[in-house]
Amino acid sequence: MNQFRNIICLLFLAVLIINPAIAQDNRTFETRIADLLVQMPVDDAEHRDRLMEEMLTLEKEGMTDICDRITPPGDGDDTRARFAVGSLSKYLSQSDHESDQQLWEGVLLDALEKAQNKDVKAFFIRNLEFAGTDKSLERLAVYIDNADLVAPVIKTILLIDKKVAAEIFSEKLPDASEDVAGMLIKGLGNSGDKAYVPQIVEYAEDANGEGQLVAWEALSKLPHPDAEKYLMKAARSDDYNGPAAIALLDYAKVVAEEYPSEALSIAEKVQKKTGDLQVSIQAMLVQSALLIEPARTAFLVNQMESSNTEYRGAIIQEAIRVKSPASQWVDYLKESDYPGKQAEVLYLLGKLGDNEVKSAIPQYLNSNNSDVRNEAAMTYALLAKGQAVEPLLDYLESQSGVADQKAGLEALLVAASRDELSLMTQRFSSLPAEAQVAVLKCFAARGDARAFDTVYKAADSEEGQVRHEALKTLKEVSEEQNLRALLKLFNRITKKEVINSVGEAIVAAVESAPDKVAAVQLVYQAASSDDESEKYLSVFSGIGGRESVDAVWQDYSKNSSQTSLEALINWNDHYATTVLHHVITGDFPLSHKSKVFYGYVNMVDDANLPDDQKLLLLRKVMAEAQDDDQKAAVLEAAGDLDTFLAFVFARKFLDEENLADYAANAMANIAMPAPGKDTGLSGDLIEEGLREAKEKITGQDAQYLKIDIDNYLKEMPEGTGYVSLFNGKDLSGWQGFVANPIKKAQLSESELENLQEKANEEMHETWSVQDGKIVFNGKGANLCTVEEYGDFEMIVDWRITKDGDSGIYLRGTPQVQVWDTSRVEVGAQVGSGGLYNNQKHESDPLVVADNPVGDWNTFRIKMVGEKVTVYLNGQLVVDNVVMENYWDRSMPIFPEGPVELQAHGTNLAFRDIYVKEIDSSAHNLTEEEQEKGFVALFNGSDLSGWQGNKTDYLVEKGQIVVKPQGGGHGNLFTEEEYDNFIYRFEFKLTPGANNGLGIRAPLVGDAAYVGMELQILDNTAPVYANLKPYQYHGSVYGVIPAKRGYLKPVGEWNSQEVIVDGTHVKVILNDQVILDGDIEKASENGTLDGKDHPGLDRMSGHIGFLGHGSVVYFRNIRIKKL
Structure with missing residues (x-):
């Protein structure tokens, strides 16, 4: 039995852990109301219904309290209370809660009587529409004489009981004012009670104007x-x-x-x-x-004799609405000789969709009236579908007018499916030019390659409207199998318009080819055999790709033709950037260079490339800019990127007078989050740069951008961010290579000092700084950072020469590989970025992402623990892979070590080297705090070290954000337990927010009682107007009250320190002591809330944030054990 009882207890304990809401609710009555209201309004129906069930537990006292919070418009924000009242009224009207509904009805009636303001009274009256019963009628009736309330009262009384309502209205009518009388008459009409017709008639006899209209409307509802x-x-x-x-x-x-x-x-x-x-x-x-078929249709047909077009239009719409039988309308159509009516009936037949009557339509395709013909064309298409195609072709053949051709085309588009295509192609040659144009438009809309032969022949015909339309259509029906025919035609033509159209068709055919390389080869062969091969340039431009670029580049290199230049500038992908750069730097006309420069920048801006790669291309061309306008174009394009190095690049131009505004705007765009994104760039360098940029911004909207910058800086997550490892001038912060970490650790202090001195001397023989770059001359040892790093993110640009080989050592261990991918003999074809020395774990990169030898590349490297992630030129090449310890494979990678630039016998260069340390134990700690022994409890990235509700507690922008789903009240606790400590954190409240800081708490139960809870609360919110002193922010809940008045306005960050030492608790809010007391002494004669607090006897436990369904933000959480 004892074992069974133990199992039951364990199961119950597990339930409490999973769903803390089941635990006893020890909140005060006022807090329960406030916590309920603060979650409103809510959109989710399930969440709303849970809140209504919770509201019912408040019983009459709580419901009355909420009703008392309804205020006149303009006297305060009662949105939450109004939502609660309205939602409960509707909820109870739709559920089986008879006793609760009766209670709520009484609360509403009492609130109605208590209210002094007409708008507030009207609000409660409207809620009685859902909650009222016969018990409400008498108490509502007293408000009928009030002109301001009569409308909602009458509506509510009618909804409760129409028969009794009519009695009340009748009784009130004789003594009512004119305005109220009209409302009562309307109410009598809506009651449906015929007994009051004489009274309404009597009223109508004496009324005039609006009163008479109201009486007529009321009488119209009463069959008497x-x-x-x-x-x-x-x-x-x-x-x-x-x-x-x-x-x-x-x-x-x-x-x-x-x-x-x-x-x-x-x-x-x-x-x-x-x-x-x-x-x-x-x-x-x-x-x-009132009529039934067939009498109804006979009546409607008869009414068509009217000469009024609007009236007949109403008849047609009614016939459509009632789905009138089409056969009777066909009979009328045959009898009618008036074109207007014929067109109307043809339209009707099309809408009715009865294909049984389709045979009656074709004769009207030959009508003398164009409106009739046009309607007949569409109606026949709708009814006969594919069977209509041939008659419609006849129609197009016989009718050449613009309206007929338009109607015929629209009808063909409705009727013709793939099955009728062959008929259309067979008939095409026999059709007149106007009809052929319409059919060609149909071919274009369908985009069916089976029409290619017909379209091709028309495109190769004599000049005229048919050829013009066929050329436009050709690209829509061209596929790979048509490529040879298109090339044959292309070789024969010389007219520019035709060249462009056929060229577009060739591009479409190549794009559809499964083997695009083979298709492109066909185009190359055709171009090489054409005496006027220059016309192929636009085709190559449309096809795009690296191979096509070479062909166009060769043409331009020979004669600098404008045609090939335009083709390169308008290339449909980024592969032309290389040759455009050749034009900019080569011996070509100056007029070409300027045009190509802007074309290059636009091409990069539009390219489907990672931002890292785009920046490299923009920096490459910036070096060739000839004037400030060209530089400004590059800066504007860089402003569209979202990388740290783009910000650094733009910042370099802040001091150039004519470029400062462009650079500043680019920096702001790069750093601040784009629309739809939550996070931007952060860190000391970003903050410093934005403050500089702000002073350089000019122009009409400068003030708005400056405000945006100020706001962003206020919200920017704290943290050092990236720091520079290379100042661009010398090798400060770097030193020569001595030995691998294992051997180095075995050296004595003096040995290390001597060897390091020697290594530093040798370093300057092989490593140097040239034009802002660290350059290696091909001989010597690695270059190492003086500082050692544990977990970090790193950015570095690198460039190698032919047959180059290098790498980045992490924590003194090889390596993130760098090499010339053409060195197939050593396996370099796999690309750079891999963890070259791995044997057990993956060593090769996921993709080849290298730029050509001689061009710059960008690494973004992240190392956390023993795992490494690498991006090369914006592409993921290593995805969280364990880096093995090359120096001793029996042990894991070292916890710390230098970053090293590998020397491997070839010339290479590095620039823009930045590192951002990831230190969970010291996240956002000041130097003073680190010295005193504080550690971070929150790393700014994830909820490592925490347990509990990780669904509603999220990490965003370096902050813990509580976003309760469905009003969740879950808690987030530390994994570790603490006894005596100093706890520091920052928090930001939303309106009416309620949370708590649990201390010395177990994981199960209400932490305010089984542990201790320090209130975290927007006690300025109206919903918390009736709190007890021990419930305000900072109080030890139910035990020791805190001082009030030191919270910052809602939406601003507050800093708080909590010192817990034995039974002594001290709370410092925004540098003000708001609580300083002893829990043992404070509870000697019982607690302030009169409840049992067993947690006061606990001397250790978890620390946690205690959710009460509100959105709250936390950051910079740190602790020191005492």
Whole structure:
């Protein structure tokens, strides 16, 4: 039995861990209300329903409290309370909560009586629409005499009980004011109670204007002889042309259910007597609704005799709505000789979609009236589908007018499927030119390659509109199998317009080829055999690719032709950048160079390349810029990139007078998050650069951008970020290579000092700084950082020469590989970036991402623990792979070590070397804090070291953000337990936010009682207006109250320090001591909240953030054990 009991206890404990909400709720009544309201409004229906169930647990007192929070418009923000009241009213009306609904009804009625403001009263009246019963009627009726409330009161009373409502309205009517009387009359009409018709008639007799209209509307809803008699009289007095006639027709609709013949008689009479179009249309619609087929269609057909186009249009729409049988309309179509009516009926038949009547349509394709022909074309297409194609071709052949050709094309597009294509191609040659143009447009819209032969022949025909349209269509129907024919045609033509069109078709054919290389080869062969091969240049430009570039480049190199230049500038991918750079740097016309420069920049800007690679291409061309305009173009393109090095690059131009504004704008665009992104760049260098950029920004919108920069700087995550390892001038921070880490560790201090001195002397013989780059001359040893690094991210640009071989040592260990990929004999074809010396784990890069030898490359390297990730020129080449210890494979990689630039016998260069340390134990710690023994509890990247609710607690922008889903109340605790400590953190509240800092807490139960909770609360929010002193921010919940008034405004960051030492607790908020007390003494005579707090006796436990369904932000969390 004991074993069974233990199992049950363990299971219950597990449930509590999984769902802490099941644990006892020890919050005060006021806090429960506030925590509920702070989660509103909410969009998620499931979350809302849970909140309503929670609201029901507050019972009458809590519900009344929430109702008391409703305020007049403009007197405060009661959005949360209004949402709560409205949601509960609707929730209870849709659920089986009879006792709860009765309770809520009483609360609403009491709140209604208590409210002094008319808008607040109206709010509660509207909620009684859902929650009210007969018990509410008497208490609601007293407000009927109030002109401001009569409308919602009448509506609510009607929704509760129409019969009783009518009695109330009737009783109130004699003594009502004019405005209220009108509302009561309307209410009597909506009650549906015929007994009050005489009273309404009596009112109508004495009323005029608006009152009379209201009475007519009310009578129209009540089927009673007196109502009919009075409405008939009123309509007759206006010759059945006004509102009374409309009311009479509405009355006919009401009586139709019980007395259809009487209703039909009324509608017929009104239509016969009226001279008003709208009344006539309404009468027609009433009759249509009352008749059944086939009588209804017979009636509608008969009404088509009207000469009024608008009236006939209403008939057509009604016939469509009721899906009138098409056969009767066909009979009418055959009998009618009026073109306007024929067109209308043809339109109707198309909409009805009855293909059984399709045979009646073709004859109208030959009508003398174009409107009839045009409607017939589309209707036949809709009904006959593919069978309509041949008659439509006949139609196009016989009718040459613009409207007919347009109608015929639109009809063909509806009718013709792939099955009818052969018929269209067979008939094509026999069609007149206008019809051929329409069919060609149909071919283009379908994009079916089976039409190629027909289109090709037309494109190769004599000049004219058909050839012009065929040339436009050719690219839409061309595929790989058509390439030889297209090239044959291309070789014969000379006219520019034709060259462009056929060239586009060739490009389309190549693009469709499964083997694009083979297709391109065919184009090369054709070009080489054409005496006018220059015309192929635009084709190569459209095809794009590296191979095609060579052909066009050879042509340009020979004669510097404008045509080949334009082809290169308009290349459809980035492969032309290399040859465009040759033009810029080579011996070519100056007029070409300028045009090519801007073309190069635009090509890079538009290219589908990683930002790292784009920056390398832009830096390459910036070196060739001839004036400030060209430099500005490069800076603008760099401003579209999202990399740290792009920011560094742009910053170099801040001091150039004519470029400072361009550079500053580029830096702002690079650093700050783009629309749709959450994070931008951060760190000391970014902050420093943005402050410099801000002072250089000019122009019309400068003030707005400066404000954006200021706001971004305020929100920028703290942290050093990237620091430079190379100052661009000398080798400060670097030293010569002595030995591998294992041997180096075995040296005595004096031995190391002597060897290091010698290595530094040798370093300057082989490594030097030239033009802002670290250069290796091909002889000597590695270059090492003086500093050693553990976990870090690194950025470095590198460039090798022919047969080059180098690498980056991490923590003094080889290596992230760098080599000339042409060295197949040593396996270099796999590309650079791999972990070359790995044997057990992957050593080769995922892809080859190297730039050509002699061009710069960018590494982004991340090392955390023993795992390495490498990006080369923006492409992932190593994905979180373990780096093995080359020096001793029996042991893991060293925890720390220098970064080394490998010397391997060839010339090479490095530039822009930056490193960002990742130190979880010292994340955002000041030097003073590190000296005092503080450690970081949050690394700014993930929730390592924490446990619990990792669903609602997220890491964003270096912060822990609580985003509760569905009002979750889960907690996030440290994995480690603490007894005495100093705990520092920063937090930012949202309006009405509620959280808590749990200390010495177990993982199960309400931490405020089984441990201790220090309140984290926006106690300035109206929802927390009635808190107890021990509930305000910083208080030891229920035990020791904190001082108030030291929280920063909502949305700003607060800093807090908590010192816990034995039974002594001290809280410092924004440099102000708000609590300093002893929990043992404070609870000697019982706690302030009168509840048991067993957690006060705990001397150790977890620290955690205690969620109460609110959004809160935390950062810079650190602790020191005492």
